[in-house]
Amino acid sequence: MAKIEPITGRYIYVPFEGTEYRIFFEEAGEGIPLLCLHTAGTDSREWRHQLCDPDINKHFRVIALDLPRHGKSIPPGDWYKETEEYKLTAHFYSGILMAFCEALGLENPVVMGSSMGGNICLHLALHHEKDLRALIAIEACDYSPGWHLDWLHNSQVHGGEACATSVFGLMAPQSPDEYRWETWWYYSQGGPGVFKGDLFFYSVDHDFRELADKLSGNVPMYLMTGVYDFACTPEMTEETAQKIKGSECIIMQEIGHFPMCENPEVFKKYLMPVLDKIRAQA
């Protein structure tokens, strides 16, 4: 009997601000919708372990999408005529996510994202709290400067190798080599300028320093950060969590910026209690 994973992948057409985006997503399981957001410059493959985990997908409909320009989600058809470099904004990011949820008919999903996917959770909490069940913001804080670098998109530098190696040290040395280098592989496959463009959101457009304490606290928010994350340190997450009413801050030992894919076993120990709380709340 062949070993086949429970993941299925499909494409959905998502209209947003006059453009129809063909978006790829993977899913597995049934239950509470759990939308998983990949990190900058990569795609839904980062969530393959959680998608396949029966302890998770027996209670949750786990869905991981590729943002436009990432993975199997093609860019807008006229991307090659763009006169400015790609820059992800909070407006587009939160808008396309909510448009995706509407197109797929997801009712009050849990959104779980890492890095830029964690930072966008703060924007979703501010603008869309009524449409969300809970937010799991991984490796997130109110401001994460320092990553919008030209070297990540330069014709004299191999973008795949440079982008992938630049993030390698964000992972904990204790994480299995196999998974750390798998994550490196994902990063080596991003389109030109996409990682850098995503980092415009991560390091520039995302600035919640004056907004974090404005969140109502009505939507439960869990902030989870690994101790080896040098881009969003545990201290940065803790300071942000102190500003957000009702939030819970979880610091994860011996793991870094990519918990779901660099060390899924360690991540699971921290994630399951959070998912149990969300289920209990439902």
Add this chain to the structure above:
Amino acid sequence: MTQFDSSWMAGWRTLVNENEVLGHVGKHLNADVLLEFGDTSYVVSFRKGQIVELEEGVSPETCWNFGLRGPADTWAKFCEDPPPPMYNDIWAMAHPLHGRLVFDGDVKVLWQNLRAFTWALDRMREVKG
């Protein structure tokens, strides 16, 4: 032998030159690199991923392509196995949030060779003594 002295660096050089992965990924690593460990500096000359020359000290006549400058105790933490958080990677140490390491010179050459160069530096954790 103490950490970062000439004997220690010679041990690192051997590990780099015997590393078979670097023989593959370092094919295009050709650069003269300044490594500054506090008061001690070396210019390490890489050719095709191999260290062909290791020169201690910097004079007005010394040429190099790019450099990494940092305190010796920062480098010592980088060399621990496992290294502690914030010290496990050169970009971790050099990121503007932390500033423990300075990238200097023609850093384009660093970014062009980031994979092979960091693989070579990681061999420092294998130096005995």
